[in-house]
Amino acid sequence: MKHILSLLKPSAIAIAALVATTACSNDDESDNIMDQDAIRFAPVAHNESRSEPITTNTLSDFHVYAFTDGKLYMENVEVVKNSSNVWTYSPVAHWPQNSVNFYAYAPGEWLTGIQTSLQSVSLTNDGTQDLIYAVTMNQTKGSSAVKLYFHHALARVQTKLLSSNTNLDVNVKNVTLQNIMSKAEFTFPQSTTSENGTSAGTWNNASTPVDYTLYQDATGLSLSTTATLASNSNDGYMLPQDLAELTSTGGTYSGSLIKVECVIRSTATGDVLWPNANTPAQQKLTAADGSVTGLLYYPLSNTAADLTHWRNDTNYIYVIDIDEAEGLDAIEFDPEVKVYLEQEQQI
Incomplete structure (x- = not known):
């Protein structure tokens, strides 16, 4: 992915x-x-x-x-x-x-x-x-x-989703930012703010992690090869804060993350490919009507991109390409070609 x-x-x-x-x-x-x-x-x-x-x-x-x-x-x-x-x-x-x-x-x-x-x-x-x-x-x-x-004073966080795999029909039901600090103390700078100056307010004592739902729709958002903004529930104005690294223990994810609830089907047949029997129970949700969706997790922190902290004055756009999923059963091939039998005939 x-x-x-x-x-x-x-x-x-x-x-x-x-x-x-x-x-x-x-x-x-x-x-x-x-x-x-x-x-x-x-x-x-x-x-x-x-x-x-x-x-x-x-x-x-x-x-x-x-x-x-x-x-x-x-x-x-x-x-x-x-x-x-x-x-x-x-x-x-x-x-x-x-x-x-x-x-x-x-x-x-x-x-x-x-x-x-x-x-x-x-x-x-x-x-x-x-x-x-x-x-x-x-x-x-x-x-x-x-x-x-x-x-x-805040950072803005948005998500765009796509699927570059045209063999998959990905339908997204929910996009949520998880483990995000919701309380902090803002202090005004004690020098004049300007267009290009360094004077800026500060946030301290961040606490109370909560989840922010950016997108929620029972019908779902069907992904295409073009990235689409997933936002109808929250505008994504977040407190500037340190981002915890995404970790997984026994199928349970923690840290600062994006949770995507979706179903992946075959474009050709419409059959549900994911979630499936190989999907951990912690990554499955069963609705009242018996329908099952799966949960995918993505990190908000990226050390390689020098992104371990959200800053004010900055709009962060996370673009996620769902072209596969853990536990998705791909069709694999093991080709073997029969060797020609040699037969000589003297004439």
């Missing part, structure tokens, strides 16, 4: 926080009119499904914490783009005398509280949302924009 890994690294998301320089209006008529001391945000974004990675064009809102002179100045303030494409928030914050450190994040469900001293938060991850963050330090009132460069 072939295991191919592709890595895609999304660009950082650049958002600008703009200091308003317009004079005060005599009419207290709009949230969009602020005095020259107001802190104002003006990213351009559009609202789309949160199941896809957040980009500059799909960001519709974000939240901000700000600290000045070691004290909390803006507490989890929501900044939202209104119907006029203007970014607004309330209450309006104004520039203090001392410099300000900004910590921004999206979506709003991510943080329920932040420790003032460490700018850190604990997270229980369900894998369904992309989380982004940005930090801009030591900002003071001025005419230039205060830039916020958002980075992805």
